[in-house]
Amino acid sequence: MSEARPRMPRGDVAFVAMRAGTIAFVVAFVAPFFTPLRVPWYYPVERRWAFEIRPTGLAMDFYGRIVLGVIGWSIAVIVATLIARRFATLGARTRGLLLAWAITALVFAMFYFAWTLYHRVPMPVSLPPGYMPR
Amino acid sequence: MPDLVFEGGARLLVVLHAAAAIVLVGSTTHQALIAWGYVRGRHKIRLGKIYAATLAITFGFGLLAYPTYRYHVRGLYFDRYEQWASNLFDVKENFAALGLPLVVAVLVLSQVMSPRDDRGLVAGYAACSFFIMAIVWFDVITGLVITMTRGV
Numbered sequence: 001m002s003e004a005r006p007r008m009p010r011g012d013v014a015f016v017a018m019r020a021g022t023i024a025f026v027v028a029f030v031a032p033f034f035t036p037l038r039v040p041w042y043y044p045v046e047r048r049w050a051f052e053i054r055p056t057g058l059a060m061d062f063y064g065r066i067v068l069g070v071i072g073w074s075i076a077v078i079v080a081t082l083i084a085r086r087f088a089t090l091g092a093r094t095r096g097l098l099l100a101w102a103i104t105a106l107v108f109a110m111f112y113f114a115w116t117l118y119h120r121v122p123m124p125v126s127l128p129p130g131y132m133p134r
Numbered sequence: 135m136p137d138l139v140f141e142g143g144a145r146l147l148v149v150l151h152a153a154a155a156i157v158l159v160g161s162t163t164h165q166a167l168i169a170w171g172y173v174r175g176r177h178k179i180r181l182g183k184i185y186a187a188t189l190a191i192t193f194g195f196g197l198l199a200y201p202t203y204r205y206h207v208r209g210l211y212f213d214r215y216e217q218w219a220s221n222l223f224d225v226k227e228n229f230a231a232l233g234l235p236l237v238v239a240v241l242v243l244s245q246v247m248s249p250r251d252d253r254g255l256v257a258g259y260a261a262c263s264f265f266i267m268a269i270v271w272f273d274v275i276t277g278l279v280i281t282m283t284r285g286v
Contacts, residue, residue: 011247015255018239025235029228044201045136060204063197066231073235092254099258106232106265113228117221124213128135131210 005088012090013081019098020080021073026105028072029065030112040064058125136205144202144286151195152281155274158192161185162267165240169263172249172256186241189270193230200227202286211284219283226276233269236262 008016032039032053041050041059050059084090140147165185203223212220240262247255 009252011243011252011255014242014246015258018235018242019258022235022239026232029231042201044138044205047137047139058205058209060200062200062227062231066234069231069234073238090254095254095258099261103261103265106236109232110229113225117225117228120217120221120224122208122213122217122220125205125209127210131135 008084008087008090012095013084015095016084016090016098017077017080019102021077022102023105024072024076025069026109029069030109031068032061032065033112033116037068039068138201138205140198141202141206144199144206147195147199148281148286151192151199152277154188154192154195155270155277158185158188158270159274161188162263162270166260166263166267169256169260173260183241183244186237189233189237189266193234196227196230199286207284207286216283219280222276223280226273226280229269230273233266236266236269240266 031037036053038051038053039061040063041052041055041061042048042063043050043055043057043059045058050056055061138144162185208220208223212223240259243255243259243262247259249256249259
């Protein structure tokens with residue numbers, strides 16, 4: 001009879017999975033700004049979706065980037081859970097590094113948005129004929 | 135004028151969005167205080183599920199009202215006359231999205247973690263809670279400022 005291999009406690013497995021998920025979500029959420037990546041764009045005026053790199057009119061990529069982030073998060077959580085279950089313990093150093101990487105990814109993304117949007121000059125859409133402000 | 139999705143109910147959606155955000159400010163602050171209690175060795179009730187649900191409701195109303203905002207408020211007005219508000223809104227929305235994995239992390243950890251026994255996880259749990267609280271306070275304050283400038 002072989003002894004059952006000790007398994008990492010559930011709390012530690014969840015911690016690893018959530019930290020990996022956070023990092024993956026952040027990377028996937030900002031990735032379209034750093035690399036040409038097709039994401040779902042919603043055109044509110046035409047009420048249609050398009051899967052493209054750059055929009056051709058007034059469109060929103062916010063929904064699409066959230067979907068991309070959730071896909072990245074899901075993959076990372078599954079992979080991290082499978083890997084974490086192969087180990088018996090989670091060392092304090094690994095735990096601290098995972099937390100530090102997750103916080104670094106978040107802070108980087110937040111600074112990126114704050115910096116780029118502070119300097120953005122938005123292009124207004126043309127006013128429709130007979131436009132009366134609401 | 136174009137007919138946008140949920141346009142007729144956009145004002146109601148934004149009011150509900152704001153009402154849920156008020157609850158969210160209180161709940162995330164409470165959650166952060168509970169997490170601080172964990173760090174200091176005080177163990178109280180865990181309300182992760184309620185807080186996650188509140189955030190989901192707030193975020194959901196915001197997502198539904200977003201198309202109306204994007205065209206009528208940002209496209210026709212902010213981008214032309216109040217560009218700072220247009221940019222601040224996008225900062226706010228992106229910050230809110232970045233908080234989503236943290237909320238799930240707090241929810242999951244609150245279900246599997248024992249604050250008394252898993253002392254090594256408490257710091258990460260508290261960090262998530264404080265991050266969420268900071269994002270929510272920032273989003274609610276900027277959201278009020280933006281809505282005062284022009285609402286849907």
